[in-house]
Amino acid sequence: MILVASSSFFAIEDIKVKGNKNISNEEILKSIDYYIGMNLLTVKPKELKEAIQATIPIEDVIVKYKLPHTLILEVKEREISAALNYLDGFVLIDSNGFIVKLASKLENYSVPIVTGLKVVKAKVAEKPLLEENTVHFKVLLGLIESLKPILQELSEINIVVDENHKTNFYLYTLDGYQVFLGEFNDKKITILQTLLQDVRKKGMGTGLLDISHNTPIFKPFHIEPEEEKE
Secondary structure (H helix, E strand, O other): OHHHOOOOOHHHOOOEEOOOOOOOOHHHHHHOOHHOOHHHHHHHHHHHHHHHHHHEEEEEEEEEEEEEEEEEEEEEEEEOEEEEEEOOEEEEEHHHHHHOEOOOOOOOOOEEEEEEEOEOOOOOOOOOEOOOHHHHHHHHHHHHHHOOOHHHEEEEEEEEEOOOOOEEEEEEEEEOOOOEEEEOHHHHHHHHHHHHHHHHHHOOOOOOEEEEOOOOEEEOOOOOOOOOOO
């Protein structure tokens, strides 16, 4: 049995990729082309996954095989969740902070821009290197994950570090509302969507929604003067 398993009969001749939409087969296969010719039964899924993730922004890889010569990879691509300014363009990251793509424009992506952090180095499949505020970047990732249901409604996430070095956030919606979140916690995000729907429904116009404390406060940007009584 050992002789059969180690023979050239199980040499990999074909690698099939499934599940990818934005990343081409060629790009994925290029990162592991040295697997061609290897014994199919000696492939270690964890090592193969890490080899792909080292250069390609893939979230997960499920390794299967079809005897005698075919290796099958079922991949899950990373989902772009936000953008950060970088040089003359943008760094597009997923909710785990990994760079999915470098882009010159954002017209094809419905994701918010993160301001308040400066990226000094960026490489696809890695996390961006920041000038400072690395701790605040970790807090940002938790916020992005929690905001997933309404991320497409946001145009900007602004990070402001207060005098106590705590991370505060301002959120800006595409339809003109500003939200002062203060420090991030899941409870605030749970009520945020309901509060935004409420102020929109009441037709109060755009304004600042302050949910930094226990009691939410809404302040319209423009207060219409009362009509003169006859």
